Amino acid sequence: MPPFAIPEHKGCRNCGACCGIVPASKAEAEEIDAYLVSNPSAREVAIANIGKSVDCPFRDRISKQCAIYPVRPATCRLMGVARGLDCDYGNSAEIDGYAFLQDSYGDKTIVLNFQDWRIARPVQTNPQREKTRRSAKISKQERSHNA
Numbered sequence: 001m002p003p004f005a006i007p008e009h010k011g012c013r014n015c016g017a018c019c020g021i022v023p024a025s026k027a028e029a030e031e032i033d034a035y036l037v038s039n040p041s042a043r044e045v046a047i048a049n050i051g052k053s054v055d056c057p058f059r060d061r062i063s064k065q066c067a068i069y070p071v072r073p074a075t076c077r078l079m080g081v082a083r084g085l086d087c088d089y090g091n092s093a094e095i096d097g098y099a100f101l102q103d104s105y106g107d108k109t110i111v112l113n114f115q116d117w118r119i120a121r122p123v124q125t126n127p128q129r130e131k132t133r134r135s136a137k138i139s140k141q142e143r144s145h146n147a
């Protein structure tokens with residue numbers, strides 16, 4: 001989930017016209033990975049879409065729904081509610097979507113369409129948190145060694 005509130009696009013008709021190339025942050029991709037582990041049918045959608053087109057891999061062509069709707073990236077949530085991310089069914093808010101995407105994604109941007117979603121990947125740990133955890137473990141070992 002993005003760390004801010006995005007208003008709901010009340011006019012969305014789920015037409016799929018905006019479900020093309022989808023940029024996402026690394027954190028969002030990890031959230032999708034975790035979602036696919038407990039929702040294998042969503043992974044099946046991505047597998048069924050392999051080689052079909054440049055549409056988003058999570059657009060279910062049969063049900064015409066987003067297979068990862070609860071964890072869809074901010075890019076998708078901003079369609080129709082942000083300046084510059086226009087929807088044929090109107091924009092319902094005035095958020096500067098591009099400014100947000102540039103600030104939030106930057107060089108960590110990944111593209112959902114170019115990832116291999118066939119297998120579950122281990123959820124990445126936060127490097128800073130991992131470093132802190134390792135330091136705490138070493139200090140504890142040193143304390144017990146010196147006791």
Ligand code: SF4
Pocket residue numbers: 009011012013014015016017018019079080087088089
């Ligand atoms: S935001 Fe607009 S373009 Fe995207 S699915 Fe909804 S109606 Fe279609």
Ligand code: SF4
Pocket residue numbers: 018019020022056057058059060065066067068069072073076
């Ligand atoms: S993640 Fe869902 S809402 Fe976003 S582009 Fe893909 S199918 Fe559409």
